[in-house]
Amino acid sequence: MQEKPAGWPLEGDVETLPEIFLELHGSQWPPARGDVPQGTAEVGSWSVSQQLTGSALPGQVRAASGHSIPSGSVSFAQPEGAPLTPWARGPLNLGPGGACTLYASHDGVGQAHGLRLGGFHLAPIAGSSLSTTVDLELDGDPIRMQKPFTLRWRYNTKASSFAEPPFELDASWVIDQVARSTGYYQTPALVTSAFLSVPLCGGTMADRGSTITATVAGWVAAEHQAGLGPGSSIDASLSTVVPNKFHISCDVAGAGGRIIIGGAVFDFSSTKLDVRSGITTLASAAYPVASGTIRRVQAEVTRTGNNLAVRVRCGSGAWSAAATAAFGSAPWGSRTDTATIDTTLSPTGRWIRGIQLHAADDPRIWIPPKAQIDMSYSPIHAAFGIEKVTAWEVVQDIAAKTMGAAWMTPGGVLVYRNGERMRGTDAPVETIEALDKLEDLAWVIDPGEIADRVELTYTPTDVETSYGMSTLWESTETIRIPARKTVTVYADINGTTNVLSPFVPLWPPTDPSVTKYADGRMSRWAAATSPDGSGARPADNAIRVSAVMAGVSRVKISITNATGGTLWLVDGTGSPCLILRTGLHIAPGEPETISHGPAVEDALNPISLDAGAWVQDADAAQRILDWLVGQTSTAKAVINSVRVKPDLSREIGDVIRLTDGHTGLRTEAIISGISLAGDSTGYTQHLDLALLDVAYQDFDAWLERESITTFAAFDTWLAANNITTFEDFDQWAIDLGGTW
Structure with missing residues (x-):
């Protein structure tokens, strides 16, 4: 769900209607009027819809994969004295293709305190000389991702002669490269003064400087996103020699990682920075604020002779007090132009990414991410066949072949969610009760989605x-x-x-x-x-x-x-x-096919998926096959176009808990479609919901919250809560996370 702006009214029985505005970026039409600035119109009637497709959700197992591209329409009054017409000249003339943003606000005009309903480009515009309104069609297709995509890549992993090199990439790295090339960043964009930038979002390529050799033990997920895991080391060449004052910015989780320059070791954990000479700690600086699993941290390093003064921060706020590390000799030479990124030493649980060494402080380091890209868990040697397709098509293909899904959020964030999360492993963001918020539960089960034989073809290298x-x-x-x-x-x-x-x-x-x-x-x-x-x-x-x-x-x-x-x-x-x-x-290499179920000649309703070269690893292929078997072994239900009490912060991909006191329904569902429509008198919201199987992550998360680590401790908890029969246990499990 989107985060609502400060001061947004609390949900109540009587909905306070927001105002709806359309901001036409770079346009001088419509002219300013009252407190509404030039280029912005207060909307009369409007609609927005978006569907989640291509993720093997119930109702889509046999459907072709594709991106969720929002669309919409708006109608608003022609401004007096300056109507929009095809024959207008100068600033009143407006053509299709222009970028615009539709947003709702309870605090007047301005996106700063509004809730985005979507970013669009103008499609057909219609009106008439006698009409008092103008109608605009809105297309959410991101134009900047419609150009051919060129991937820069070099295999860096150290390998013994004539030995097959290990997998160096996760398939999600290609999505990250697509995103970065089109302005969507999950780690900060390259800043001007950087002399090394290595995103490490599932691959070792550098944006500035270069990675020379690498030993990648494996990519590890933190908050579902890929970073450099334990046991890895990357040697990098800087674009200039190390200055006497510079900044180190990076994302860390768990035990973090180390950046080594000459004889100086900068060890970033999730709470502090230790400066070492070898294994000897010379100085430590604790982060003033440290929250969240992934933490963007920054260190300012100042060298004076053999001493280093460091201070740190999380976010663009206050720095910590400076700590001084006194080295016995120069921490690095005057011509040092290399660095090492390392996660090989204890403690275990290291994770680091988004590394930039930059000479000047730069506020762009703290710009919120515009991409949320899960680790795909599909290791690959390289990407093939992407020279003559668009950036959008590349992301679409990876999402389809890895059983994930990709979409643009109303807030303008590119999302790739891996197959595991599309099964509903996230905690529900809200509970929707049928008696309170739903008009009806019109469900559909398609027996055609039940397969007795499942085949997966993948392409090893x-x-x-x-x-x-x-x-x-x-x-x-x-x-x-x-x-x-x-x-x-x-x-x-x-x-x-x-x-x-x-x-x-x-x-x-x-x-x-x-x-x-x-x-x-x-x-x-x-x-x-x-x-x-x-x-x-x-x-x-x-x-x-x-x-x-x-x-x-x-x-x-x-x-x-x-x-x-x-x-x-x-x-x-x-x-x-x-x-x-x-x-x-x-x-x-030659495609390989693995299967589950009866022989081809005996199968009544088989299903097959060709994952192509986005799945190159046999273990990853088997995992996807198991996933498909689970999705197609029984018919699963979808609930289409159910009217709910509107909440403009809902997004496709949200996992919700759905309950109905009349039917006894208690389950989790994923929002696979949202349709909004409104005018000055009110607005409606309809959802498409895919009912999810129970996820054992619900139970795991509950055990972690309760600090229960043994069967004996679980038995004690059950007795203390009067859960003494299987019927009691079944009801508790249903309430916890779905139908067991």
Whole structure:
């Protein structure tokens, strides 16, 4: 649920109607009138709807996956003397596609004290010369996510020669990269003065500086979101040398993590910062305010000679008192430009992400997140096949294949919720009682969703390691390089790689440092002064070739002719010759299918899901299959379009507790659809609800709250609360979290 603004009226029997405003961003229409500023209109009639799809919820198991994109419409009075018409000129002219925000307020105009009903773009606008109103259609499709997405990625994990490297990424990292590229951040955006920025949201890539090598023991979730877990270490190269005064900002949970610069160790826990030399603690600074599981913390570090003065804070408020750490020698050298992010040492339970080292303080570090991205629990080596699709489509595909769901909230936050949470493992945000708030419970159960055979197809990766012998691409056309010119070609490869082998001539080179490369190793080129390969062979340095990754599966190759004549990249027979190789090649392997249930020929109502290359790990595939079997083993109910007492703070994806005294219904449900409509006389709200199976997390959470850790302690609690029969226990369990 959205957090209601301060002063929002409490829910009561008589609803105090809010005012509804539409703010047209950057528009000079409608003109200002009274206390309503230019570009804002007080709305007459309005509607907003949003559906949650593609998460294998009841009623959607066999449906195609997709994003929940809100839509709406508004109607408001034409301003006197300045009506909106297609033939208006200047500031009165308004066209489709403009960004706008619809919000409700009990405290006058202004989003600062309003509750957002959604961020939209204007779609069709309709009116007439005789009408006193103008009608606007609202489209919630985020335009900035409709562009093709290019993923920057490099495999950094240390691996022994010819050993299959471990999984380095969680699939949610790709969603995080999509989000960051389009302005939705779950960790702060890169600040101007940063000389290292590593989000660590399921991947090791840096936004500023670079990660050199990494040992990733595994990604761990805190508040469902991925961070660097225990046993991991990442070496990073900074974009500049370490200054004498700088800031370290990061998210920590549990035992946090360490950032090592030279001989100085900055150990961030969830309550304090310890500054160490090796294992010796030289100074400590406690956070003035520390709340929440994930805490964004910041340290200011000032070096004077061999001493470091540090102070810390959580949030943009007051700093702690400064603590001084006296080192026996310089904590780092004057030319130090590397750092290490480390979670290998005790205590256990370390978790860190969102690391930035920056020279100047910057308020953007404290901007609230605009993305909430769960860890997917689908480890991957790399992402494939995303060069020619939009950012929206990438997120949609990952959500569908990992049994999750993704949507935009009315507050403008991009949400990806993993499959486990879509089963309803969150605590209910409210209880809706049928007698009090519901008109009727019209339910639907579709027997067609019951499957007796479930199949899941996933795509493991083929990982080839070598001494630069894996061929990625060969030219099939002759490339002509004019004298003193550079020609650029793009090579689309199968799969991806972490590093491209350097280019050397095809013939035995005269350079002793290059002759060690046997035939079939390293990237190669051959050139001739004529396209048929005839003529004198050019010198070894006649051609300079460099290659860089321009996407997951695309390579940019730059070829420079250092001679005064035209050269053709051909061998002695006139065949095209430009060969790109690597020492680590990761490509999609052959799809594998796992199943549950009777043989194909005996199945009456089978269901299958192709998770593609977003599921590459056998354990993750088995977990998803088990999840699907549970979702399709029995028919599950949905309640569609039930009218409830309105609450504008409700959002799709909210888990609620639903009770009905007449029917004895006591269960949890997830809001899978919301429809709102209103005018000056009032407004209505209808919900689509998917009834959820009981989640054992409800029981686990209760045990944790009650500090019950043994069966004996549980028996004692039951006796103390007069729960002595199975009937008593069943009723208690129903009240706790659903139907057991």
